[in-house]
Every structure is written in C-alpha cells, then in structure tokens.
Amino acid sequence: MIWNDEFETLPREAIEALQLKRLQQTLERVYATVPFYQQNFKKVGATPADIRSLDDLRRLPFTYKQDMRDNYPYGLFAAPLNQIVRIHASSGTTGKPTVVGYTRRDINMWAELMARSYAAAGANSSDVIHNAYGYGLFTGGLGAHYGAERLGASVIPMSGGNTQKQILIMKDFGSTIITCTPSYSLYLAEALAQEGIKPGDLKLRVGILGAEPWSEEMRSQIEANLGIKAIDVYGLSEILGPGVAIECIEAQNGLHIWEDHFIAEIIDPDSGEVLPHGERGELVITTITKEGIPMIRYRTRDITRILPEPCICGRTHIRLERLSGRTDDMLIIRGVNVFPSQIESVLVGIKGVEPHYQLIVEREGNLDTLEVQVEVNEETFSDEVKVLQQLGNEIRKQIKDLLGITCKVRLVEPKSIARSEGKAKRVIDKR
Amino acid sequence: MQVEQISIFIENKSGRLAEVTQVLGESDINIRALSLADTSDFGILRLIVDKTDLARQTLKERGFTVNKTAVVAVEVPDRPAGLAGILQILDGGGVNVEYMYAFVEHSANNAVIIFRFDDADAAIKVLLANDIKVLEGERVYHM
Numbered sequence: 167m168i169w170n171d172e173f174e175t176l177p178r179e180a181i182e183a184l185q186l187k188r189l190q191q192t193l194e195r196v197y198a199t200v201p202f203y204q205q206n207f208k209k210v211g212a213t214p215a216d217i218r219s220l221d222d223l224r225r226l227p228f229t230y231k232q233d234m235r236d237n238y239p240y241g242l243f244a245a246p247l248n249q250i251v252r253i254h255a256s257s258g259t260t261g262k263p264t265v266v267g268y269t270r271r272d273i274n275m276w277a278e279l280m281a282r283s284y285a286a287a288g289a290n291s292s293d294v295i296h297n298a299y300g301y302g303l304f305t306g307g308l309g310a311h312y313g314a315e316r317l318g319a320s321v322i323p324m325s326g327g328n329t330q331k332q333i334l335i336m337k338d339f340g341s342t343i344i345t346c347t348p349s350y351s352l353y354l355a356e357a358l359a360q361e362g363i364k365p366g367d368l369k370l371r372v373g374i375l376g377a378e379p380w381s382e383e384m385r386s387q388i389e390a391n392l393g394i395k396a397i398d399v400y401g402l403s404e405i406l407g408p409g410v411a412i413e414c415i416e417a418q419n420g421l422h423i424w425e426d427h428f429i430a431e432i433i434d435p436d437s438g439e440v441l442p443h444g445e446r447g448e449l450v451i452t453t454i455t456k457e458g459i460p461m462i463r464y465r466t467r468d469i470t471r472i473l474p475e476p477c478i479c480g481r482t483h484i485r486l487e488r489l490s491g492r493t494d495d496m497l498i499i500r501g502v503n504v505f506p507s508q509i510e511s512v513l514v515g516i517k518g519v520e521p522h523y524q525l526i527v528e529r530e531g532n533l534d535t536l537e538v539q540v541e542v543n544e545e546t547f548s549d550e551v552k553v554l555q556q557l558g559n560e561i562r563k564q565i566k567d568l569l570g571i572t573c574k575v576r577l578v579e580p581k582s583i584a585r586s587e588g589k590a591k592r593v594i595d596k597r
Numbered sequence: 598m599q600v601e602q603i604s605i606f607i608e609n610k611s612g613r614l615a616e617v618t619q620v621l622g623e624s625d626i627n628i629r630a631l632s633l634a635d636t637s638d639f640g641i642l643r644l645i646v647d648k649t650d651l652a653r654q655t656l657k658e659r660g661f662t663v664n665k666t667a668v669v670a671v672e673v674p675d676r677p678a679g680l681a682g683i684l685q686i687l688d689g690g691g692v693n694v695e696y697m698y699a700f701v702e703h704s705a706n707n708a709v710i711i712f713r714f715d716d717a718d719a720a721i722k723v724l725l726a727n728d729i730k731v732l733e734g735e736r737v738y739h740m
Contacts, residue, residue, distance in 0.1 A: 542606045542639075542662050549604035549643055549666045549713065550695055551634045576638050579608045580662050 280313020305407025365393025
C-alpha cells in the first residue's frame with residue numbers, strides 16, 4: 167500500500183522542482199541561523215542565492231560528524247530551544263554524543279515518513295507492531311513508535327532486551343510485525359527455537375530491520391528462521407532516525423529514499439567528487455524540510471549506490487542499493503578493504519553455519535591478521551576432527567576467494583560470542 | 598550391536614574439561630570410557646557413559662554442543678599382537694577406522710576397544726564372521 171499517493175508517486179520533474187524549492191528555503195534558514203553554515207558557505211564564496219539548481223548543491227562544503235561534535239550540544243540547531251520539542255543523541259562510543267533536536271513539525275514529518283515506510287513494508291492499520299528498537303536517546307524506538315501510531319497500527323512499545331518477555335508478548339499479543347536490528351531478530355529466532363516455538367505458531371509476518379548493515383544471505387536466514395518477510399529500513403539520527411529510506415515489499419530490492427524530504431548524492435569518499443547514478447560510493451544526504459537541525463551535505467559514511475530505474479511498486483523516489491557497510495566499519499586488512507557484511511555473507515552461505523561471528527584483527531610485526539570466530543552448533547559439530555577442520559578450511563577458502571586475504575578461522579563454543587540486543591559488535595580491532 | 602557415544606565440543610580454554618566432568622558428576626552420570634582429540638584451537642571429548650540421554654540433555658542445557666554417534670565395542674585378546682590381528686581382519690574387510698580408544702574395564706580376560714568406523718554395520722559383519730566378540734551397548738554402559 168502507498169501511504170501518501172500524491173507525494174510518493176510524483177513525476178520526477180515535480181520531485182526535482184520541489185527539492186530545489188525546499189533546498190533553497192533550507193539554505194536560507196541555516197545561513198541566517200547557524201553560524202557554522204554561514205562560515206562554511208563563505209569559505210567557498212557561496213551564498214544561498216548562488217544555489218539555483220540541484221547541481222549547484224555540489225558547490226557547498228560537506229558537513230561531518232565531527233562538526234556536530236565541535237558544535238556540541240546545540241550549535242547546529244536552526245531553531246531556538248523554545249521551538250524544539252524533542253532531543254535525541256547518538257550513543258557516542260568515541261567522544262561526546264552527537265545531539266539532534268526536533269521541532270513539532272519535524273516530529274510530525276518523521277511520523278509521516280515512518281508511516282510511509284511501514285506501508286511500503288506491507289503494514290497497515292490492522293497490524294500489531296512489536297517495536298523492539300531501544301527507546302531512549304537512540305532514535306530507533308520513538309521513531310518507529312510514532313510512525314506506527316500515525317499508520318494507525320497497534321504499537322507495543324517493547325524496547326530492547328528481556329527476550330523471554332518479548333517472546334511471551336509476541337505470542338500472547340499476536341504481534342504481526344517486528345521492528346528491531348537484524349542481529350536481534352536472529353537472536354530472537356534462536357530463543358524461540360529453544361522454547362520449541364515454531365514460526366507458524368506466531369502471527370509474525372514482517373520484520374522491519376535496520377540500524378546495522380546486513381547481507382542478503384542473512385535476510386534469507388531471518389526469513390526462514392522466523393517465517394517472515396524481512397525488510398531493510400535505513401535511517402540515522404543525524405538525518406532523522408529510522409524512516410529515511412526503506413525497501414518496498416513488492417521488490418525487496420533497494421531502499422526508496424523519501425526525496426521530497428532528502429536529497430541523496432553519492433560521492434567518491436576520497437576525492438569528494440559526486441559520482442554518476444549507478445556508481446558505488448559514500449552516501450551524502452541533505453535534509454530539505456527539517457527545521458530543528460537541518461543537515462547540508464552530511465557525510466553518512468555509508469556505502470551504497472543509486473538505483474535510478476523505476477520500481478515495480480509505483481513509487482517514483484529513487485532507490486539506494488542495500489547499504490553494504492559504513493566507511494568507518496570498513497576494515498583495511500593488509501591493504502584490502504573488508505566489510506564485516508562480506509564475511510557474514512560467506513558464513514551464512516555455508517550450510518549449518520549461523521551468522522554469529524566476530525572478527526578479531528591484530529597486527530603481528532608488520533602484518534595484519536584476521537581471525538574469524540564462528541560458533542559451532544549441533545548441525546556443524548562432528549565427533550571427527552577432520553570434519554570440523556574441513557569446515558574451517560571451507561570458510562577460509564571462501565573468504566580468500568571473495569576478498570583475497572587469508573584468515574584464521576577459530577571455531578568456538580555456542581553462545582560464546584556475545585548476543586546483542588541492539589547493534590551487534592562484529593569487530594574487535596586490536597591494532 | 599552398536600554402542601552410543603556422546604561427543605562434546607570443547608574450546609581450548611582452561612576449565613572447560615573440568616566443567617564437563619563436573620556437570621556429569623552432579624547428575625550422577627558415570628563415565629565408562631573417554632578419549633580426547635585435540636587440535637591447537639579446540640578439542641572433541643568423546644565419552645561412553647552409563648546414561649547417554651541424560652548426559653546429552655544435561656550438557657546441552659549447560660550450553661555445550663553435544664552429538665550422539667554410534668561406535669562399536671570389540672573384545673580384543675589382551676596379549677601381544679591381539680589388536681594387530683583385529684586390525685588386519687578389518688583391513689581385509691575393507692573397513693576404515695576413523696579413531697579408536699581403549700576401555701578401562703576388561704571383559705573376561707580380554708581388553709575392550711571402542712572403534713569408530715566409517716561403516717559400522719560392515720565392520721560388525723566382518724568382525725562377527727571372524728569370531729571376534731562385539732559387545733552390546735547395555736553391557737558396555739554398566740561394565
């Protein structure tokens with residue numbers, strides 16, 4: 167179902183005309199209210215009036231996460247605090263958190279975009295939405311919550327954690343849709359299996375999964391283990407939160423980014439040059455309707471490409487290819503770029519192996535070493551040493567074939583890799 | 598004619614072996630025979646116990662990966678070349694031994710060896726045809 171038929175199916179020319187108008191308004195706003203942007207534009211000798219076409223946007227400098235830190239906490243806000251009705255912040259694992267503020271209109275727009283996203287994922291007002299994203303400073307919980315209410319569905323504000331209770335409620339309340347991270351959905355599947363609950367015993371039919379990169383193979387496994395359609399949703403707090411882009415259930419191929427609110431560019435992360443449609447690079451987003459903290463050319467660090475072809479679902483907004491990982495998740499091992507999601511796709515492709523894994527990167531002398539830890543389960547375990555060694559060799563070989571690097575595979579006991587109830591910690595880099 | 602053996606995946610870290618044996622002890626399970634295959638990263642502990650299903654269940658509940666495999670217990674004359682004779686018979690019968698280990702107790706005056714074959718049925722046939730005694734599971738669990 168298309169939630170907002172008028173805006174989601176606008177002809178391309180109309181989308182672009184709307185984008186330009188909204189972009190110009192946003193630029194005027196930030197230039198007048200945010201000293202950081204005014205100085206930034208002046209550095210390249212530009213004023214909002216110079217941006218006369220969408221192509222002119224590339225004249226403006228990028229905004230980085232560091233800029234948010236430098237202007238901590240409210241320096242990038244374009245609205246006074248008496249107009250800000252909500253504040254969220256990123257976890258800030260390194261240094262200070264990044265802070266974002268929303269006006270009433272922003273919250274309204276967010277709910278609208280998240281409602282669109284639910285509808286694109288096949289949800290409607292009869293659904294019982296089991297929201298297992300964390301509530302709190304993290305945007306996932308409240309973002310998914312308000313969108314579900316806007317859709318008219320019944321939302322259960324579970325938040326993360328307490329898996330036993332999640333299962334009880336899911337069963338008794340008849341949850342039809344779950345929203346959580348992909349890794350948590352697999353963890354749930356495992357916990358359900360342990361309790362002898364089969365996918366058919368639940369009413370669950372769709373998972374709206376995001377907040378971390380995941381692979382197509384992991385999708386197949388989630389769909390099989392939970393008996394659901396797994397839909398990839400994308401968002402980041404700096405831009406909005408969940409609901410920036412989502413796959414439609416019709417195609418499950420690429421995430422529609424809501425172009426009447428965001429402008430997406432793909433750039434070469436090294437040179438900063440804008441790349442043509444179809445080429446893979448870093449996603450840069452400009453918000454064109456946000457009031458609280460507009461972002462101009464924000465470097466998401468997420469790697470993707472634009473799929474410009476029209477989609478079978480009828481939406482005219484462009485699609486982003488499934489995001490393969492963040493530039494800052496990317497490991498450089500002996501000069502080779504490695505995304506954890508690539509290793510995940512190898513593991514999930516091997517029969518019986520579950521995507522509970524961890525990558526340990528170390529440096530011995532001048533050489534980077536990669537150790538892939540994989541849990542042994544009943545399906546892959548054998549009483550014969552050679553069978554387990556073959557499993558290790560197979561994983562090693564496939565990783566070598568895919569990435570060209572040799573790794574060490576360590577088989578570990580089940581449940582010895584920490585299960586995440588939020589974002590999975592895949593990499594331990596000891597270099 | 599086969600004997601049930603459980604095998605347990607053990608990471609090479611201190612205390613894991615002790616934990617397995619303790620878990621079994623707490624459930625009043627007696628180990629009849631064991632062998633540990635080890636590599637640099639992990640080990641596989643193979644056990645014959647008096648209560649196979651209980652052992653398997655208890656260990657699973659404690660988070661271990663456990664499998665059940667069928668092995669064959671064979672009486673071997675306890676004298677020089679006793680084992681050699683049996684291995685020759687097996688070799689002649691085209692049966693491969695994946696691994697083997699000795700049982701603590703004796704059966705009459707014979708030693709007992711646990712064999713894991715690639716094809717247990719074929720192995721038993723060859724052994725019986727050569728008048729080698731193969732022990733029943735029930736006998737082995739309570740020896």
